[in-house]
Amino acid sequence: PTENHPVAATYFKQAAKRGAELIVMDPRGQALRKQATHMLQFRPGSDVSLLSAIMHVIVEEELYDTQFIQARTEGFERMKQHLAAFSPEAMAEICGIAPDIIRAVARSYARARTAMIFWGMGVTQHVHGTDNARCLISLALMCGQVGRPGTGLHPLRGQNNVQGASDAGLIPMMFPDYGLVDNAEKRAKFETLWGQPLDPEPGLTVVEITEAIHKDVVRGMYIMGENPAMSDPNAGHARAALAKLEHLVVQDIFLTETAIYADVILPATAWPEKDGTVTNTNRQVQMGRKALDAPGEARPDWWITQQIARRLGLDWDYDGPADIHAEMMRAMPSLNNIGWERLQAESAVTYPCDAPDVPGHEVILDEKFPTASGRGKFVPVAIVPPDEQPDHDYPMVLTTGRVLEHWHTGAITRRASMLDTLEPEAVACLHPADLQRIGIVPGDKIEVVTRRGRIEIAARIDPAVPEGALFIPFCYREAAANLLTNPALDPYGKIPEVKYCAARVSPVA
Template sequence: HPQRLTVPLIRKAGATKEMMDPADPLTHFREASWDEALDFAAAGLRRQPVSALAGLGSAKGSNEEAYLFQKLVRTAFKSNNVDHCTRLCHASSVAALLEGIGSGAVTAPVAEVAHAEVIILIGANPSANHPVAASVIKNAVKAGVRLVILDPRGQALSRFASHHLRFRNGTDVALLNAMLHVIVAEQLYDRDFVAARTTGFDDLARHLADYSPEAMAPLCGIGADTIREVARLYAKAGSAMILWGMGVSQHSHGTDNSRALIALALLCGHVGRKGSGLHPLRGQNNVQGASDAGLIPMMLPDYGRVGVESIRARFEAAWGATLDSKPGLTVVEIMDAALNGAIRGMYIEGENPAMSDPDLGHARAALAGLEHLVVQDIFLTETAMLADVVLPASTFFEKTGTFTNTDRHIQMGRQVIGPPGQARPDLWIITEMARRLGLNWRHDGPKAVFDEMRALMPSLAGITWERLETEGGITFPGGKAILFDDAFPTEDGRARLVPAFGLAPAEQVDESYPFLLSTGRVLEHWHTGSMTRRSSVLDHLQSAPAVNVSPVDMAALGIGEGAILRLESRRGSIEAVAAADSRLKPGTLFMPFCFVEAAANLLTNPILDPVAKIPELKVSAVRLHAL
């Protein structure tokens, strides 16, 4: 691609940190040799106090790269200020899963829907975001499986569903607790499973007493009879899968949303057997593997908490370093700290917070205000435009490494071609940066890094580099696709039933901001569009920034298809083209966040889930008018 980064870049003296033409980086940068760029990058970080440094790794890179990146931050920066895009997608799901069942990954692969009697799909649009999963679901339905969709917005899979409950945005807990109330009140739960495999039932039952369908119906917008019907359908199924997406997780009560889903599965015994399980549909190609490898601020590889001395000691012995016992800052917290001067230097690999973070005006000001920013990427992203030094990296075709998909399936990615120009594999760049930051690393390629990971991560037991080379892929742990058939990885072997709270989104509509905006992805463009918008075919299919509006609202506003609208929230404003969408309920809007010329995240709310620190990207109060 003509915009691929092929040579290291250093910002010109006096060049303003601002959005610019990515096709012409030399207006603000000059070319440099690798030695000069790496020396400059490391020197700028070394000038800052280690307490003022942070790093963002990538969910698009390999497991080995994620592992080395978090190791660099923890040993060179001497803190746990390392995170990646899981904080913006399924951090709340992982937090609830770890709390409830002792594991932060799926309990069964997507393919198990073929063996289910009922599928609950909530807060996800697989046809646009997980097309392979959508095909599997459609095939299952055609074979007789019942599909129940819980989502405020219609979708392509709606016509395959026996029920589609279009509840009000942000009222997931109200709906799910009402379903749980029915299952407990009508004694539809699996008594043997609950007694033998769980704790907390009595507390949960008391909590649910006030959440009858009749009480919750006015809040969630779904009739009490429909809630009862769906609850009974799920509870009485011999096997059932729950799949969910970021419509569940990206809320100020996202952890509670997932807690309620976990409680549904546990109450009915739909975990640990054929055709049953809990499956958060992961986003990026390696967000599961990056999380497993420790690219999160409160946990070391394999989800060992940084505050537990015995866990920390294992890594200290292996790495020859003293590790911080305090959890680090998360993505949004890092931006807050950068804006107030507590964070002064950052190393960002393959992430684009200048497009993906909530309240972008705030995030971009934070990035531009850093004293030193190092960005490692394949294109001059919006984040790279604000960097002091840019290091040209590689795509997965151009390097060898392992990747872990949403099914816990680890696969070998083999280099097919070399990186263009002077671009280098990310593993090489991270290692060279580490050496210049005072770490005496001598990793001899990805296999050596994977072997180090195996020695420290019990989940990789029995999975060798040689097996991955010959077998193509292996599911962890131990090759088991369906987990927890006899016990959960908790201290007592039991899962926890945790009550869920949070009945409404943090930001409500009012007379000044009467519409609810939800953001997400579209089939044509992935996340911030840093790759897909550079595809002429994909950008031709969806080239203009559009905001989807209910036809009812369009008629009330007196606007037609293609009208130019200004959207305003309490945080910013953008202009976009109106697109009629009959799948939306009146009063709600949808917009993808991939368009830099109309960046939806200029509008979104940075308020955080208190447990997982994930922002409420799915609900923002806005107003709009035609230009």
């Protein structure tokens, strides 16, 4: 969090300073370990084994919340039977965490009056990412740590408005407010709202689109505010797909690596140059107000999209973001009582909200869960290995992520002179023992090779990286980490496994 979510990390540090127990689990050591009661640096890809061992202890020692389980959940007896095989002693060999530490963490979480779980993209960007999340949900359910102030599960999203975009339906298999497109009742609602029939087939995710281009199923794309030439796994394959397209339109605020492949570039306005809302992880809809005039021919995204729609024969006629928000309110019950005028007056309102003049609910799921039965479900999961394991040819584990100074693919922050001065050079972080074994010193150039590509990059010594692994930020175009990463998908969430692949490292002569 100190690198990916520094604002959230500040709150964690403050809580620890006030006496809260802070448990950090991460394959990489991190700055928060200084404030942590326990720092569990487990082996990359072994999330399920560690979390299942923690739940095993809670079941074995009967630390679970019987009243909550009986009143609010289903499937616990089956879960108990499943967890019997996941003792800390058995799982320690897989996850690398000592049994006594696993037991101490389990007791600490289960006995806490209130406990919250936060997780980032390192949990979900695996072929078993959904299973990782299911384990966290089951852990919270069995201890009754849901639906009360100071409890809950809080995914720290990858970007600032992922929650808002997802709420609004920017998921290829869902309508706004998470109705599945193949659900006839949900589809009928939006067909009535928009006055036209809608496709019942789920759309493609980003990695699936790349494959569809190579199969000549997709022949043109309109990319808005995305940089897949840098952010997609197996980026060489993704770039070849972009080059193959018959027509590519890119709408962005800068000439990104993706825009280089475009036939048409549409200049968009940046955040301080437009009005609109963003919604964060705790469901707070926040008003953003235009502070600067847009340069040159740059226009707001909604305006550009509407102009294209009109030229395609659609009768879109929005006057601005307020009109669009009004339609969103008609489409999305989650926005009930959160009108544009209220947001202008209050700046931020949390949903769900019961009336126009009362605050939104800070705590949800206090009475029922969004399931057919209204109960939270325990879902047993098996240990699924990473798609690609180290071997003789590729003996190390590569993981990727962000650094504090640069955001995502660096399209914005690497144009900020101060930030680029702080972290100007692409580096691969390795454990001191691996540097010695490879025969290099910090600053030497190394070649990193996977089954998909190769890069040359400077080596940095980092004792926080586990031995046998290396960490590369994916923000540097001159040594693009995603040229190396694995596009294998989680079968449920369709998220690629960019946090784990086999790699070979050698000195550059």
